[in-house]
Every structure is written in structure tokens, then in C-alpha cells.
Amino acid sequence: MTAQTLIEILINGISRGAMYALVALGYTMVYGVLGMINFAHGEIFMIGMFACVYALGVFSLMWGDHAMVNLTLAMVVAMVFSAAYGYANERIAYRRLRKAHVLAPLTSAIGISTFLQYFIFLTVSKDSVNFPRYYSDWLTNNHLRLGPADVTYLQVTILGLTLVIMGGLYYLINHTRMGIALRATAQDQLMASLVGIPVNRTIAFTFILGSALAAIAGVMFSMYSNVLVFDAGYRVGLKAFTAAILGGIGNIPGAVLGAMILGLTEALTTLQFGSEWNDVTTFGVLMLVLLLRPRGLLGERVADKV
Amino acid sequence: MTPLLETRGLSKTFGGLKAVQKVDLHIGANRIVSVIGPNGAGKTTFFNCLSGIYRPDGGAILLDGQDITGRAPHQVCKLGLARTFQNIRLFPEMSVLENVLVAQFQHRSISPLPLLLRSKRFRAQEKQSRDEALGFLEFVGLAHLAEEMSGSLAYGLQRRLEIARALATQPRLLLLDEPAAGMNPQETTEMVQLISRLRDRGLAILLIEHHMKVVMTISDEILVLDHGVSIAHGAPEKVRNDPQVIKAYLGDEVPTGE
Numbered sequence A: 001m002t003a004q005t006l007i008e009i010l011i012n013g014i015s016r017g018a019m020y021a022l023v024a025l026g027y028t029m030v031y032g033v034l035g036m037i038n039f040a041h042g043e044i045f046m047i048g049m050f051a052c053v054y055a056l057g058v059f060s061l062m063w064g065d066h067a068m069v070n071l072t073l074a075m076v077v078a079m080v081f082s083a084a085y086g087y088a089n090e091r092i093a094y095r096r097l098r099k100a101h102v103l104a105p106l107t108s109a110i111g112i113s114t115f116l117q118y119f120i121f122l123t124v125s126k127d128s129v130n131f132p133r134y135y136s137d138w139l140t141n142n143h144l145r146l147g148p149a150d151v152t153y154l155q156v157t158i159l160g161l162t163l164v165i166m167g168g169l170y171y172l173i174n175h176t177r178m179g180i181a182l183r184a185t186a187q188d189q190l191m192a193s194l195v196g197i198p199v200n201r202t203i204a205f206t207f208i209l210g211s212a213l214a215a216i217a218g219v220m221f222s223m224y225s226n227v228l229v230f231d232a233g234y235r236v237g238l239k240a241f242t243a244a245i246l247g248g249i250g251n252i253p254g255a256v257l258g259a260m261i262l263g264l265t266e267a268l269t270t271l272q273f274g275s276e277w278n279d280v281t282t283f284g285v286l287m288l289v290l291l292l293r294p295r296g297l298l299g300e301r302v303a304d305k306v
Numbered sequence B: 001m002t003p004l005l006e007t008r009g010l011s012k013t014f015g016g017l018k019a020v021q022k023v024d025l026h027i028g029a030n031r032i033v034s035v036i037g038p039n040g041a042g043k044t045t046f047f048n049c050l051s052g053i054y055r056p057d058g059g060a061i062l063l064d065g066q067d068i069t070g071r072a073p074h075q076v077c078k079l080g081l082a083r084t085f086q087n088i089r090l091f092p093e094m095s096v097l098e099n100v101l102v103a104q105f106q107h108r109s110i111s112p113l114p115l116l117l118r119s120k121r122f123r124a125q126e127k128q129s130r131d132e133a134l135g136f137l138e139f140v141g142l143a144h145l146a147e148e149m150s151g152s153l154a155y156g157l158q159r160r161l162e163i164a165r166a167l168a169t170q171p172r173l174l175l176l177d178e179p180a181a182g183m184n185p186q187e188t189t190e191m192v193q194l195i196s197r198l199r200d201r202g203l204a205i206l207l208i209e210h211h212m213k214v215v216m217t218i219s220d221e222i223l224v225l226d227h228g229v230s231i232a233h234g235a236p237e238k239v240r241n242d243p244q245v246i247k248a249y250l251g252d253e254v255p256t257g258e
Helices: A003-034 A041-063 A067-097 A103-123 A133-141 A153-175 A177-187 A189-194 A199-225 A232-247 A252-272 A275-292 A300-305 B043-050 B073-078 B096-107 B112-117 B120-140 B155-168 B185-200 B212-218 B236-240 B243-250
Strands: A143-146 A149-152 B005-014 B017-027 B032-036 B058-063 B081-083 B173-177 B204-208 B221-226 B229-234
Touching (some): A003 A041, A003 A149, A003 A232, A041 A232, A133 A149, A133 A153, A133 A199, A143 A153, A153 A252, A189 A199, B017 B058, B032 B043, B043 B081, B155 B173, B185 B204, B185 B212
Parallel strands (some): B032 B221, B081 B173, B173 B204
Antiparallel strands (some): A143 A149
């Protein structure tokens, strides 16, 4: 393996991993706070993709093609849409089931996931939709030279954005009033409520935040892969969920670590065997890690909580 | 004058069990009132109704004249009622200081803008709430342990931290559920002193306690529950000699001078 291929694998792997990480954070935050797996989170990601592309279409009709402006605004629209869907999910499908048996919200989540997939399939598009090249060309065709290897502007953007978001999230959780309320709610909902924390609002906030992050990932991913399909959320969601489990679900740095490992595994697999082997190797890695560390890589703290 | 807390015919039933039956109680500002009674008398259920954990089946709860019956715990807390638990219930994965900071939630600004801008005013607020939290820790004697993990504190200190956390919600009425349980005589004496100092801060205190010596020295009034029913209410001397109270205890456990 030359230095060039090594660097390219690293860059491809890390930027894929960064997108998975943004989605995995949503799984892990909701699990951390509620102890449930929000299986519809992948669909929230997918809704972000579609909202972005349709917003781009509307904007270019309204005031023409100002690439950066439209793209930024479309990202905001995607975040708002995803956040609204994420909030509605929590409010309609999960809140009333919070005290029910764990299988009840899980089943509800699977139902919502399927519902949203086919809702988009039937009402928005039965075929795959292409991301408008005009908006992604500049990001995908321009390169930075990094030693012997090339990095696209898109990859740099993905990495930069993800790093900023991680930093912001870390600060939010550890050093703000909302973060401390979130941690308290995760540790003991009743006690949090007794010291004056509006638990329902805190949980809703968790869903909104996770959904907005998924939307950012959705926009990045649609530029990366150029194609939008109604079941994209299912595929990427499954990978991100795997990343969260791999890192230790409920643990935020764990989700990022798991996503990076997954992204690198995929990049390496694509190069060595071709991308059709991706699912074989990533889930192989997952099974291997779980055999050796059932709680995931950084997951020791979760065990006492569940 | 409106009492700080008033319950009118407060009742709570679980299946066929009448855990609390038509309890009437008035607590004036700055009073220490103890709730005593044999095990299973409904004391903790009474507390759970007051703090919003249980929704009562009948009757009303008024805090400072305002009806709080059936309100959610965080709303009751905001109106000035805080509590501690018999089985200590801290946030074990937070530091001692964070356990107090978390209780200031409702009294701090919610706007994300100053947070993002990290304005001077925002930093001043942050420092103020930290100083206040340290003040509460100082009051219970834990300021030097602020950065420790709360789960690693000794048992008696965890109880003090629970009180500091309750204080940080800025209550007018504090419910203490067996604050001296499991403590040695010296710790118990210190707890009694702490409770008197709480009253000196202007708080009213409703206390569940099994140590009769504690109850008799500290209380202005005592409410005796038996099988969910209020069987006596009055000054310690009066309650101590009440034949019904003596009978209730002899049937179950004898009040000891421990």
C-alpha cells in the first residue's frame, strides 16, 4: 500500500465516519436519556435529504442559483423539517409509552420508520432523486492537495462541520444549563423533575437536537452519494445504529469512535474488495467487537444505568 | 393568615389499600412539623402526594393559598416545595457541585443567545450561579468536596448534599424524609442542628422521622398517622400523652428514646 492510498483511505473513511457519527449521535443521545432505540431516526435523516433537495429547487425558482446562499438556507430548512418530524415522533409515538414495557416504544419506532419510508415513497418520489449537481459540483470537483493525496472540498467541509458540531455538543452537554438538565434527566427522570427540570421539554429537546444533526448528515450524504432514495435512511440509519452500538450505546464519544471505525472499515473494504462487500465487513466488525466487548468499546457506564 | 401549606381531606388509594385518608394539615411559615406513625402508616405516600409524584384521589393541596393538587413535580418545585428521600437519590454520575447546579435550572435564563455569544453578562450569571451553589454547599459543610463525584461521598455527607440540592431550588417548604436514618448519634445531632439552621433561614419544614428524640426536640407540631388516618395533631407534649397515639404505637412498635 502506497502512502497515497493510505491517506486516501483515511480521508474517505474519516469523512464517511463523520457522517455516520452525526446520525449515530441521535441514536445514542435518545438511548442515553430514555433507554430506548429510536428506530425511526434513520428516516429523520432521509427527510432531511429530501427537504434539502426540494428547498434547493424552490430557492432557485424564487431567486436564482446562488450556490452558497441556497445551499446554506436549504441546510437550515432540512434541519427544521427533520427537527419537526423528530419532535412529532416523540410527542405522538413515544411519550405516552414512556412507562410501558420496553418493547412497546420499540415496536412503535419500527412502525414509524416503515410509515415514514412509504409515506415519502408514495407522496414524494417512487424513484430515486438526483441531488442537483450544480450545487455539489463546486464542492466535489475542487481538491486540496494533502501530500501525495487529494481531498475534495466536500470532504473538508464534512470534517470541519462535524468537528465544530462535536465541540459544540460537548460544550452543550458538559457546560450549559440545558446540558446539565439533560444529564440529570438521563440519570433519574423523577428526581430531575423534583428539582424543577421540565422533563418532557428536556426529552423533546434531545429529539430535536438529534434530528437536526441527522439533517446535516443527510445534506452532506446526498452531496456525497448524489442519489436520494426513500430507504436511504434505513440503510444509513442501520450503519449509524451499528456505530453507536460498536462504541457503546448511550456514550457520546463512543458513537463518534464507532462511526469512525465503521467509516474506515468501509473505505478499506471498498478499495480492497469493492463497495459491494461493505455490509459484510462492517457487520463482521460489529459482531467481532461485540463478542470481545459486549457493551461496546466505551460502553462500561451504560451497564449500571440500564 | 393563609398557611404556607394546607391539605384538605387529602386521600390516596392503591387498589383496595387506603394509604392516605382524608388528612387535613396546616403548616405556618417557619414552622417545623413532624409526621410520625408506625411503618406503613402512609407517611411517605403523603409526601409523594405533596411533591407531585402521586396524583391524590381526593382532597386538595394548597401551597400559599394556591391549589397545586395534581401538578407535575417540576411545577410544584417551582412554586416553592422541595424534598429529600429516605433512600438517598442523588445524581451519582455528577459532581457534588453539579448536583446543586442542576437544581438551579428553573431560576436561570433559558435564552441560547447569550450562551452563544458568551457575553459578559452571561459569564457574570454563570459565576453567580456557581457562587450560589457553592454557598449552599458551604451551608451544609460540603464546599471543600465540590469537585468530588457525588456517588463517592460517605453516606451522611450524601444526605447533606441532598439538602443542599433541595435548597438550591429556593423552596419555602422543605420535606425531609427520614434525614437522620442510618446515622450514628453524633451525625444525628449534627443533622438536628442543620435542620434548626434551615428554619433560621426562614424555611418551613415537614419532617418524617423515626428517632423520637429528634422529633420531640425539634418539632413545633407533630402529626400522627396510623393506617393513613390522622389520629393526632398538636404540640409534642400533647401528642406524646395522647392515649390513641400510645395505642397505635403499642400495637406495632414502641417509641423508644434512641
